[in-house]
Amino acid sequence: MGDEENSTKFARVVRDCAKTSSVAVENVEKFLAALKNTGKELEGISLLDVKNREMISYMAELSLLMSHISCGKSISEHPAVFRASKHRTILERIRPIEQKMKSQIDRLTQGIHNGELKAPPRARPDQMEFDDDSESEEDEVGEEEEEKKTKKYVPPKMMAVRYEEEDNEKETKAVERAKRRALQSSLVQELRQQKRADGKYEADKERERFEEDHFVRLRMSKAEKKRERLQNRDNAIDDLFNFGNYMMRDESGEALSNNKKRKASRTGGPRGKKSRFDRKKSQKLKAKSKVLLEEHFGKTVSLVAAALLRESGPLPAIMFRLRGAVKLNAVWLKKILPIPDVRKSLAILNQHSVVDFKIDSTMRINYSIDRNAILAFSKAPRCCLIAKTLYGGLAEAICEELFSYGRLTCSDTIRKVALRLEQPLADVKEKFCRLAEAQFIAKCPQVVSTLKGCPQFETSYDPFIMPDVILQASSSCAEESRKRKAPSPEGDEGIYWRLNWLRFDRYIRDEMTLELLVPKGSSLERTSRSLTQTIRSLLKTNEVRAAPVATINSAPISLFDMMRCVKENELDIERPDVEKALRILVDESRGVVRKSGDSGGGLFVIDFERAIEQICQFHIESLIREQLESRAVRIFRLLQQRGHLEEDQIEKLTMMSGKETRELLYAMLEEGYISTKPIGRTNDFAPSRTFVLYYVDLPQTVRGLVEYTCKMLRNIIVRRSFEVKEHRQLTDRQVKMESIMETINADEALDEETKKQQMAEVEEMYLSSADRVTLERYRRAQTALNAAETECERALFAFRLFLEFSLRKC
Incomplete structure (x- = not known):
């Protein structure tokens, strides 16, 4: 029964195959006849022709395979299987193209069936791109003749693509733009200017009152007259061009188009005239200097220094400026600084080498201020840490005493440190000598004479030689000197010492170079150690040759000098390791370490300018990555490598979309990381005939970062x-509590349990649990602020050093 059913099914399948095969043979013959009649197409191979050919071949291969299967043969290794798979793959690849052209094919087929074409086929831009060839039929003959010639490449036209953006993101951006416009409103700025104008009128009234009271006419200096004339001119120009646009000003109150459409020339203008950017940067430096002095010396000294930061001058001019400043200050409104306080403030500033004085041609003593000395106060903790790392705790204490007092004699410094740390004088003296030998401390020039009450200092002296006689007074005399003057002298009176900030700057520069060449957390410990020791030997050999901090290149250093320095400083590295490390540094330091000769085992040079430039670039890239994203860093590096580029070129080279490229470029331009240069094809700089080039001006970017870092x-x-100030009461209570606990702990009449009980009661009495939590939070905040200040100071030092290098290039 089963055999009959199988034979019946097989006969039915054979009949179906024979029927379909005959139909396929007829279709194949028709296709072959159509293909034979089809000529060569001038426009290329037709899509339907390709599909017909492949379909015929595919059906032929299937027919062959079916015949083999009907005969009972195996087709597992038959070559027709591969050929059929090939034709099927081509057909599958053609299917998406046919799907895109479905509308045109349907219209053509419909027109053929109906006998006429109702409408010409219309291209769909959202599915296919067609060449924009709109030539008439009369030119087809000419095109056939020119077909074999070389044609000019015509890029395809850009199609409009819909950008699907979320509505919430649009609303968020609109709200942010509205907030920025509201914060940058010139209405608020006009109120600020009115406030400043009221202050100016008060200063003018105060000036007139001073002249009437003292029967003297105060003359304005040339700088003041010029400043007033420029201010009046700027106000008049702003009034002329103010058309009521209240949403187009930045935080400084200046129009957004003032300094963003046209870049000011560096070399233009009269000599000595600062640009607007330099004035703004100097204002940030003044604000930082004033805050530093107020933190260290108080309000009075900071006011005197602020008067000198505006302009140098004699004591009467300083008094006049201070009187106006104090009268306009909200805290000191009803108090006028007396002359003794001003003189005392000047003496304090001179003691710390912040203020200098000299006598002019009119025999008046003019006071001037050194901004670099003020900015050095913020790196004092790091300098003390450097001294402690190199020479121990006694050296750190010496630096602390010299920084606290500004300048001290050698004997006073040694006695104060020995008394505070309870160390012998000989040990402190040895550390003092080592600091002087390493040039971390320096002597101040001695007074040789006086001229009209102004001291005259010696000009030629060695600032690093120790005095011949020190510590001559006995310890008993030193104890009596607390109450009265010691009768016997120390032997070095009049010879004062101070911290040598330039030497600390050189050490910090070398330390930053070492961190750049050998970053922390290196994977190969042995190689990292040999590289570190080699760079230290290079830097220590270069320390012997005293040079300014802004020296572009070090002097050539031979391998023999390096090995001698290795033995003297016990760096524990062999010569083969040094040679291997030098080869690695020359190849992979990106120009920081170069080989300049072969004498003496090889001459090597450290390029400090290249090192500081790379450090600044790392800071800038880190800021760009934090503020924007990593793709903006890609654009920044591309502009640094290629120079001036257009927006389309940046888009192609970075392989990003046009929208993303424009957003990142405009954001970087707004932050000041890149600059633009308009190039006009004509002299009128019309927008249609002008193209804009983007480029990186690293010195200008670093100047902006100096301003932000100071702020x-x-x-x-x-x-x-x-x-x-907010936690003053808590800290005072803690100090008082600790003193009582130390007294309890030092009492020998009490046993341990009684001491613990009393100390717990005192702690609970002075500080509750909430107070202890607040105090711990305050300590963590102070630690974070101090760490942030240290890092900002390091970055600011690198930025300022880079600007010094760039000025030396000009």
């Missing part, structure tokens, strides 16, 4: 002072 440091110092 950040000022905010850190102000916040730290506020925290100290």
Whole structure:
């Protein structure tokens, strides 16, 4: 029964195969006849022709395979299987193209069936791109003749693509833009200018009152006259061009188009005239300097220094400026600084080498201020840490005493450190000599004479030689000197010492170079150690040759000198390791370490300019990555490598979309990381005939970062002072509690249990659990602020050093 059913099914299948095979044979013959009649197409191979050919071949191969299967043969290794798979793959690849052209094919087939074409086929831009060939039929003959010639490449036209953006993101961006416009409103700025104008009128009234009271006419200097003339001119120009646009000003109150459409020339203008950017940067430096001095010396000294930061001058001019400043200050409104306080403030600033004085041609003593000396106060903790790392705790204490007092004699410094740390004088003296030998401390020039009450200092002297006689007074005399003057002298009176900030700057520069060449956390410990020791030997050999901090290149250093330095400083590295490390540094330091000769085992040079430039570039890239994203860093590096590029070129080279490229470029341009240069094809600079090139001006970017860093440091110092003032009562109670607990702990009449009980009661009495939590939070905040200040100071030092290098190039 089963055999009959199988034979019946097999007969039915054979009949179906024979029927379909005959139909297929007829179709194949028709296709072959159509293909034979089809000529060569000038426009290329037709899509339908390709599909017909492949379909015929595919059906032929299937027929062959079916015949083999009907005969009972195996087709597992038959070559027709591969050929059929090939034709099927081509057909599958053609299917998406046919799907895109479905509308045109349907219209053509419909027109053929109906006998006429109702409408010409219309291209669909959202599915296919067609060449924009709109030539008439009369030119087809000419095109056939020119077909064999070389044609000019015509890029395809850009199609409009719909950008699907979420509505919430649009609303968020609109709200942010509205907030920025509201914060940058010139209405608020006009109120600020009115406030400043009221202050100016008050200063003018105060000036007139001073002249009437003292029967003297105060003359304006040339700088003041020029400043007033420029201010009046700027106000008049702003009034002329103010058309009521209240939403197009930045935080400084200046129009957004003033300094973004046209870049000011560096070499243009009269000599000595600062650009607007330089004036703004100097204002940030003044604000930071004032906050630093107020933190270290108080309000009075900071007001005197602020008067000198505006302009140098004699004591009467300083008094006049201070009187106007104090009268306009909200805190000191009803108090005028007396002359003794001003003189005392000048003496304090001179003691710390911040203020200098000299006598002019009119025999008046003019006071001037050194901004670099003020900015050095913020790196004092790091300098003390450097001294402690190199020479121990006694050297750190010596640096602390010299920084606290500004300048001291050698004998006073040694006695103060020995008394504070309870160390012998000989040990402290040895550390003092080592610091002087390493040039971390320096002597101040001695007074040789006086001229009209102004001291005259010696000009030729060695600032690093120790005095011949020190510590001559006995310890008993030193104890009596607390109450009265010691009768016997020390032997070095009049020879004062101070911290040598330039030497610390050189050490910090070398330390930053070492961190650049050998980053922390290196994977190969042995190689990292040999590289570190080799760079240290290079830097220590270069320390012997005293040079300014902004030296572009070090002097050539031979391998023999390096090995001698290795033995003297016990760096524990062999010569083969040094040679291997030098080869690695020359190849992979990106130009920081170069080989300049072969004498003496090889001459090597350290390029400090290249090192500081790479450090600044790392800071800038880190800021760009934090503020924007990593793709903006890609654009920044591309502009640094290629120079001036257009927006389309940047888009192609970075392989990003046009929208993303424009957004990142405009954001970087707004932050000041890149600059633009308009190039006009004509002299009128019309927008249609002008193209804009983007480029990186690294010195200009670093100047902006100097301004931001100064502002950040000022905010850190102000916040730290506020925290100290806010938690003053808690810290005072803690100090008092610790003193009582030390007294209890030192009492020998009490046993251990009684001591613990009393100490717990005192702690609970002075500080509750909430107070202890607040105090711990305050300590963590102070630690974070101090760490942030240290890092900002390092970055600011690198930025300022880079600017010094760039100025030396000009």
